[in-house]
Structure formats: C-alpha cells, structure tokens
Amino acid sequence: MITGRLLILVLLVNFTRCDIYKSCSEVTFCSKFRNYPATRSEYFTAEIGEVNEDKMTNILTLPLSNEKDVKLELQVSFLSNFTARLRITEVNRKRYELKEVLDHEPHAVKYDITQQTNHKLRIHPHGLHDASIIISRGAPFSLELAYKTHTRINFDSSQLVFESAEEGEAFSFNVGFQGSTNLYGLHHHADRMTLRETVEADSDPYRLKNVDAGQYQTNSTKSLYGAVPVIYGHSKKSTSGIFLHNAAQQWVDITYKEKLKPSARFIVEGGTLDLFLFFGPSFKDVVRQYVDLTGRMHMPQLWTLGYHQCRYSYLTQDDVKEVVTKMEEYDFPMDAIWLDIDYTDGKKYFTWNPQNYSDPVGLQKYLASMNKRLITIIDPHIKVDSDYPVYVGGQGKYFVKWENGSDFQGDCWPGLSSYIDFLSPEARAYFANWYRYDKFNGSTETLAGIWNDMNEPSVFNVPQWENTFPPELVHYGNVRHRDIHNMYGFLQTKATHEGLLARDKHLKRPFILTRSYFAGSQRYAAMWTGDNTGDWPYLQVTYSECVLSNLVGHVFCGADVGGFFWDPEPELLQRWYQAGVWLPFYRGHANADTKRREPYLFPDDVQTVVRNALKTRYKHLLVFYTLFYQHVTNGDPVVRPLFYEYPDMIDIDDHILIGTDILATPVMEKGAKTKTVHFPGNEDTFWYRADLCTGNWTVHRGGTNETFNVDIQNSPYFYRAGSIVVVTNKQRTSTEGLLDDHFTIYANADPKGYATGFLYSDDGVSFDYQDKDYFCLLEMKYYTHPVYGFHYEQVKGNMELNFSFKEIVVHEIPESGNIAPISIEVVPGK
Numbered sequence: 001m002i003t004g005r006l007l008i009l010v011l012l013v014n015f016t017r018c019d020i021y022k023s024c025s026e027v028t029f030c031s032k033f034r035n036y037p038a039t040r041s042e043y044f045t046a047e048i049g050e051v052n053e054d055k056m057t058n059i060l061t062l063p064l065s066n067e068k069d070v071k072l073e074l075q076v077s078f079l080s081n082f083t084a085r086l087r088i089t090e091v092n093r094k095r096y097e098l099k100e101v102l103d104h105e106p107h108a109v110k111y112d113i114t115q116q117t118n119h120k121l122r123i124h125p126h127g128l129h130d131a132s133i134i135i136s137r138g139a140p141f142s143l144e145l146a147y148k149t150h151t152r153i154n155f156d157s158s159q160l161v162f163e164s165a166e167e168g169e170a171f172s173f174n175v176g177f178q179g180s181t182n183l184y185g186l187h188h189h190a191d192r193m194t195l196r197e198t199v200e201a202d203s204d205p206y207r208l209k210n211v212d213a214g215q216y217q218t219n220s221t222k223s224l225y226g227a228v229p230v231i232y233g234h235s236k237k238s239t240s241g242i243f244l245h246n247a248a249q250q251w252v253d254i255t256y257k258e259k260l261k262p263s264a265r266f267i268v269e270g271g272t273l274d275l276f277l278f279f280g281p282s283f284k285d286v287v288r289q290y291v292d293l294t295g296r297m298h299m300p301q302l303w304t305l306g307y308h309q310c311r312y313s314y315l316t317q318d319d320v321k322e323v324v325t326k327m328e329e330y331d332f333p334m335d336a337i338w339l340d341i342d343y344t345d346g347k348k349y350f351t352w353n354p355q356n357y358s359d360p361v362g363l364q365k366y367l368a369s370m371n372k373r374l375i376t377i378i379d380p381h382i383k384v385d386s387d388y389p390v391y392v393g394g395q396g397k398y399f400v401k402w403e404n405g406s407d408f409q410g411d412c413w414p415g416l417s418s419y420i421d422f423l424s425p426e427a428r429a430y431f432a433n434w435y436r437y438d439k440f441n442g443s444t445e446t447l448a449g450i451w452n453d454m455n456e457p458s459v460f461n462v463p464q465w466e467n468t469f470p471p472e473l474v475h476y477g478n479v480r481h482r483d484i485h486n487m488y489g490f491l492q493t494k495a496t497h498e499g500l501l502a503r504d505k506h507l508k509r510p511f512i513l514t515r516s517y518f519a520g521s522q523r524y525a526a527m528w529t530g531d532n533t534g535d536w537p538y539l540q541v542t543y544s545e546c547v548l549s550n551l552v553g554h555v556f557c558g559a560d561v562g563g564f565f566w567d568p569e570p571e572l573l574q575r576w577y578q579a580g581v582w583l584p585f586y587r588g589h590a591n592a593d594t595k596r597r598e599p600y601l602f603p604d605d606v607q608t609v610v611r612n613a614l615k616t617r618y619k620h621l622l623v624f625y626t627l628f629y630q631h632v633t634n635g636d637p638v639v640r641p642l643f644y645e646y647p648d649m650i651d652i653d654d655h656i657l658i659g660t661d662i663l664a665t666p667v668m669e670k671g672a673k674t675k676t677v678h679f680p681g682n683e684d685t686f687w688y689r690a691d692l693c694t695g696n697w698t699v700h701r702g703g704t705n706e707t708f709n710v711d712i713q714n715s716p717y718f719y720r721a722g723s724i725v726v727v728t729n730k731q732r733t734s735t736e737g738l739l740d741d742h743f744t745i746y747a748n749a750d751p752k753g754y755a756t757g758f759l760y761s762d763d764g765v766s767f768d769y770q771d772k773d774y775f776c777l778l779e780m781k782y783y784t785h786p787v788y789g790f791h792y793e794q795v796k797g798n799m800e801l802n803f804s805f806k807e808i809v810v811h812e813i814p815e816s817g818n819i820a821p822i823s824i825e826v827v828p829g830k
Contacts, residue, residue, distance in 0.1 A: 029168060072088055078111050251267040310324060400475060483727055608713075
C-alpha cells in the first residue's frame with residue numbers, strides 16, 4: 001500500500017517528467033525560424049523560362065534562386081487519385097530522403113502545360129482540366145493548387161528558408177488553405193479536433209516529435225507518442241490537404257488571422273521537403289487520397305475487436321488465471337489478457353520470469369480452454385547482458401550506434417540497454433526471428449498478439465535529450481537519428497509484423513499494438529493514445545484523438561479505459577466503459593500504483609453498468625468488422641467526425657459516427673443529468689434512439705438539438721433512418737463462435753419506408769479473404785412498396801453464405817405516437 005507521503009512523491013516525479021520537454025524557444029532551430037525575418041534578397045524566383053520536362057518520369061523541374069546565390073530545384077508532378085507532389089531540393093547538397101513509409105512508390109501521370117509566360121506557368125493532369133497547379137515567378141515565387149478555377153492550397157515561398165550546411169539542415173515553409181474555415185491533423189495531440197491558433201505570444205506551435213509523455217497534458221500542442229504530418233483544410237463547401245513526407249522533428253504554427261485562408265508554417269529539423277497535395281474536393285476524397293499513399297491495414301482477426309484486459313502488471317501466472325476465471329464467472333465478456341514487462345526474466349524480452357511464470361505453456365493452455373488469447377509486451381531496448389542471447393547476437397551489429405561506431409547504451413526498464421537499429425533490414429530480420437516459437441521459448445499460438453511499447457524510443461534519465469535518443473546517433477546507411485526520429489516506432493512494428501507473419505507461416509493476420517507511430521504505421525499495428533490519466537478531461541479528449549487518428553489512416557485506435565494513471569472514481573470508470581464501446585480498440589489498463597480495477601471488484605451497481613457496456617460492444621462486433629472491411633477496401637475511417645458525412649457539423653468533439661449508420665453521444669461530464677445531442681442532417685434525415693434492452697425506441701429529426709435526461713445507466717446512441725444494423729444477441733464470454741450465431745436485423749426505415757445495409761464475414765483469422773476471395777459480403781434491403789419485404793444477396797466473395805438470422809425488427813417513422821416494431825417475411829436473395 002502506498003502511503004499518502006509516498007503517493008505525493010510519486011505524483012511529483014511524474015509531473016516533473018513533463019518539464020524535460022522543451023518549448024520552441026528552447027530549441028535552437030525552432031526559435032530561429034519561427035520569427036525569421038526573411039529579406040527580399042532571400043526570396044526565391046522560379047525561372048519559368050528554364051522549365052525542364054522529363055517525359056519518361058512525368059516530372060516537371062524548375063530552377064529556384066535568390067539574390068544570395070542560393071540555388072534550389074523545384075520538382076512538380078501529378079499522381080493518380082487527384083494528388084500532386086512538390087519536392088524542393090538543394091542543388092549542391094544531398095539530404096536524407098525518406099524510405100519505407102509510403103505503401104508504394106507513387107507513379108507520376110502525364111501532364112499538360114496550358115499556360116506559359118515569363119511570369120506564370122499552369123499545368124494540369126492530362127485529360128483532367130478541373131485540377132491544375134499554377135506557378136508564379138516571383139520573387140517570392142508561389143505555387144497554387146486549384147480545383148475548378150478556385151485555389152485550394154497556396155505554397156507561400158516568402159517563408160521558404162534553408163539552413164546552410166554549417167548551421168544544420170533545418171528548413172521552413174508556409175502553406176495556406178484557401179476557402180477553409182478549419183484545419184485538422186498534425187496527429188497526435190491531446191486536444192480538440194480543430195487545430196488551434198498558435199501564433200499568439202503565449203502559445204507554442206504544434207510539435208511533432210515522438211516522446212514518452214507519461215501523464216501528458218490535455219488541450220495542449222505538446223508532443224505525444226505519434227507524429228503524422230498531415231493537415232486538412234475544410235469548409236462546408238470543400239476540403240483539401242497536405243502530407244509532409246518527412247520523419248524529422250517538426251514544429252507547426254497555425255493561424256486563422258486571414259479570413260478563409262488559414263495557414264500552417266512548418267519548421268523542420270532536417271530531411272527533405274517532400275510535400276504531397278490533395279485536391280479533394282470532399283473530406284472523404286482527401287482522406288482516401290492520403291490513405292492511398294500510406295496504405296491501409298489488413299483485416300484484423302475478429303477476436304481483436306473484443307474487450308482486452310491489461311494491467312501493469314499481472315505479477316504471476318496464477319493472477320492471470322484468476323482474472324480470466326473471474327471475468328467469466330461474473331459474466332464480463334473478454335477476448336484477451338495482456339502481460340506487461342514483469343512476465344519477463346529481468347526485463348529481458350523473449351524470456352519468462354522463472355519464478356512467477358514458471359509454466360507459460362500451461363498458462364496458455366488454460367487461456368485457450370477459456371477461449372482467451374494472451375498478448376505480451378516486447379520493447380526495442382535490449383538489456384546489456386553477456387548471458388542474454390538477444391543482446392549477444394546483436395552486439396556490434398544490430399544496435400543503433402554513436403558516431404565512433406560503438407553501440408549506443410542507455411537506461412530503460414532492464415537497466416543499461418542497447419537499442420535495435422530498425423532502419424537496417426538485417427537488424428529487422430534479426431529482431432523478427434526472435435518471435436519464432438522455437439526462439440521465444442514458451443510461446444504458443446495462444447500468444448496471439450504483441451505489444452510494442454517504449455518505442456519513441458524512450459531512454460530514462462537523459463533530460464538533455466528529452467528522454468530519447470540524441471539526434472547525432474547513427475543508423476544503418478550512416479543516417480542520422482535526427483532525420484528519422486519519428487519513424488523509429490514505425491520501423492519496430494514493421495519488424496514485429498514480419499516476425500509474426502513468419503512465425504505463423506503467413507496463415508494468420510498479425511495483431512500488434514504500438515505506442516509510437518508515424519504515417520504508414522497503420523499497415524502494421526493498432527495504436528492507443530498512451531499513458532493517460534484517470535480524470536475527466538482525458539475521457540473527454542479520447543474521441544477527438546481517435547477520430548482524428550481515423551482521419552489519418554490509423555483506424556484501429558483506442559484509449560486506456562479508466563485512465564492509466566490515478567484511480568478513477570466509479571462514475572468516471574463507468575462513463576469511460578460506455579464511451580469506449582464505440583472506439584475500434586477497447587482495452588482496460590492501469591498503472592502499477594493504482595488500485596486493482598477489474599470489473600468484478602466493484603459493487604453490483606457498477607458491475608451492471610460495465611457489464612452492459614461490454615455486452616453492447618459485443619452485440620455490435622459485426623458492425624465494426626464490416627466497417628474494417630470497408631476501410632480495407634476504400635480507405636474510409638471506421639469512426640468519423642460528424643462533418644465527415646455532414647460537412648457543416650464542425651466543432652462537435654463528443655459525438656462520433658460509427659460508419660454512416662450509428663451516432664454515439666456518450667456522457668463525458670461529471671455528475672451530468674442531461675445530455676444534449678446534435679442530430680446531423682436536415683429535415684429529411686431521422687435518427688432512431690436505439691434501445692436493444694427494453695425496445696422503447698424514439699425517433700429524432702436531423703438538424704435539431706435535443707436534450708435528454710440521463711442517469712448512470714444511460715449512454716445514448718442512435719441508428720440512422722435508412723440503415724440496416726445487424727447485431728448478435730447470444731450471450732458469449734468471447735468472440736469464439738460468434739460468426740456461427742443467429743443474428744438480429746434492425747431495419748430502420750427512412751421516411752420513404754426504405755433501408756439498406758451491408759454485412760461482412762470471413763474465417764476471422766487468415767488472409768484467405770484477400771488471397772482467395774474467401775469471404776462473404778451481403779447486401780440487405782428493406783422496403784414497404786409495393787409490399788413489405790426484406791431482401792438480401794451476396795454481392796462479393798466466394799465464401800458460401802453462412803449467415804443465420806434469428807429475427808428481423810423493423811422500425812418505421814410514425815406519423816404520431818410511439819414506434820412499434822413490425823414483423824415481416826424474410827425473402828431470400830435472387
């Protein structure tokens with residue numbers, strides 16, 4: 001038990017950690033560039049008369065120069081899917097060019113020059129006159145991205161500055177978003193979705209530098225665990241976007257001072273200015289354009305969408321067995337239990353604690369008998385120990401190094417550690433090999449997922465480096481750490497993904513959770529919002545964090561239910577379980593110095609609320625599974641802000657859409673007795689308040705606000721009129737057997753008496769869905785004219801239709817009075 005005095009000390013230590021993270025004024029290149037007074041002699045001119053067209057690569061090149069004799073080169077190209085690429089390089093200097101991040105090397109398409117004078121050049125993709133780029137000579141030169149004659153993005157070169165080689169490799173530039181009212185992106189920050197104004201004197205720019213930010217602040221522009229340098233400019237009429245293909249530390253100032261032209265000023269520590277520009281014109285288009293570049297995750301295994309139980313730490317195998325047993329005894333569905341660092345032998349990964357986890361195979365057999373999976377943590381730091389095979393095999397070969405060639409050593413959980421150099425393909429292969437069953441002794445197929453943590457990377461007790469690597473460390477290929485810092489965690493998950501694929505002979509879809517991530521990490525791992533705190537502001541920010549994560553491709557996102565730090569009060573814990581139902585990743589987790597909070601430890605009334613939340617999640621698992629299929633197919637988010645489907649519904653961060661058909665509006669305020677719901681749409685849009693327990697449904701018109709009375713039992717959610725939602729009502733303790741259940745169909749008719757929906761199924765585990773088209777996608781339709789009917793047919797996949805419908809419940813918009821369910825005849829497909 002922690003005494004009051006010791007608890008105060010612990011809290012002071014944790015809060016003090018935040019002080020090591022620097023503001024812009026404390027970082028030399030940021031403070032220099034943020035208010036850099038660029039003079040006219042530094043403005044660049046685009047030499048339009050010296051255009052070079054490479055018809056083989058479809059890249060147009062222009063020289064840039066200024067009066068200080070600085071020479072740059074501008075490369076412009078159009079890509080498929082309404083995307084353009086802008087690269088600016090120094091003529092006499094080679095910078096590090098990012099690799100591995102993009103899903104594929106983009107292919108430039110043909111273009112046409114439609115206007116060329118001494119002062120202006122206009123080009124557009126061949127055959128697409130609606131999209132164009134206009135380059136004006138200057139000085140300073142400008143580059144505009146236009147769609148249907150309206151400028152959407154303006155690259156303002158008055159802020160284009162490159163450091164000389166002697167000073168460093170930092171650079172800055174400015175991008176304006178013409179016609180936009182709100183900017184979104186720069187994930188990850190614990191803040192509202194709309195990027196805030198930062199140019200005021202007391203504000204810091206948004207920082208993108210992955211750090212171990214335990215007990216981080218909310219409503220802050222400070223760095224957290226991930227970095228995705230994407231910005232979307234949005235208005236009710238259109239959306240455009242940019243992605244800076246650069247993994248160095250970045251600071252970004254946001255301003256809305258010029259009406260309908262908010263702008264972002266990037267200040268980047270190193271690497272290349274490689275900018276992708278997205279035409280849109282809708283938010284959905286922009287997200288798909290970005291995801292097309294950086295990739296989509298593969299389908300998750302079905303069990304990963306269930307509930308996960310974790311703690312730092314379950315100290316013994318008997319403790320693990322007891323938790324699993326009691327979760328089932330008390331009727332709390334769960335699919336996986338997690339082991340933090342204490343399962344290892346002295347924090348040496350790929351080992352087991354010989355005293356407390358003496359029989360890992362027996363433990364896994366027990367979990368398998370309960371239809372549960374095990375997930376273990378594997379961090380990138382490797383204990384310096386001459387008796388530890390993982391260290392011995394990597395020493396001098398596979399670790400990040402100092403400039404003199406010696407292995408870097410820093411302090412982390414095991415004590416003195418070296419860190420795998422994941423930029424090296426050989427080092428990745430070495431690390432991946434340790435996941436094999438014969439190398440990770442004691443692991444079986446029940447150890448079904450891996451948790452990559454501390455991979456910012458975290459290094460203890462070095463505040464001068466902000467508890468991470470110093471920038472001068474050297475990676476494979478003589479690459480400075482400064483240039484790839486934000487992709488270190490990305491590279492670890494790539495190695496882990498390769499290892500799990502090989503371990504399971506490519507027969508299973510890997511499941512990995514990562515704390516640190518970059519653009520493209522979604523191809524390899526799920527992510528969570530990190531070491532949050534059990535307090536109301538942290539619950540309130542989870543939706544904006546994970547919805548924004550979905551908008552930048554990282555759809556498999558969640559937050560530690562209840563908060564990692566502190567002991568949440570019972571009301572907060574219950575509200576968090578209710579809100580967590582609707583995020584793709586659903587895990588309860590807590591720190592070592594918190595009280596145990598497994599759901600069965602609470603009074604009966606609290607248990608009831610948590611149990612109902614978990615069962616609500618399990619009822620809707622096929623909804624999530626179908627949405628993941630749709631993401632894999634077209635890149636759409638699983639959960640979405642209201643403005644994704646209803647462009648004028650901005651600045652509402654506590655409502656989310658699950659796909660297009662479910663609106664979730666959980667209670668996130670302490671002591672709330674009412675909840676105001678903002679219904680998206682117009683007078684022709686309707687939403688049914690879903691009540692799967694009592695059957696007392698109500699209907700509500702879009703474009704209105706309504707206030708509902710709520711108690712601790714209530715966490716409102718709604719089905720869209722015109723949707724068909726499929727749920728499972730069988731009481732299960734895990735997802736095992738779920739695909740064989742009898743499902744209930746809720747047909748939620750629109751004013752015309754029509755509803756439609758999709759349902760996806762596969763084997764839940766393998767890659768056969770993509771390799772052999774072994775899946776089933778069902779399209780369902782309900783109609784009232786000319787007769788009542790329900791029709792379904794398989795529209796994709798060659799897996800035999802295996803759905804079994806227990807009942808169909810129809811809701812129609814009444815002229816007056818209560819909604820009454822209607823029983824109808826089921827009409828099979830064609």
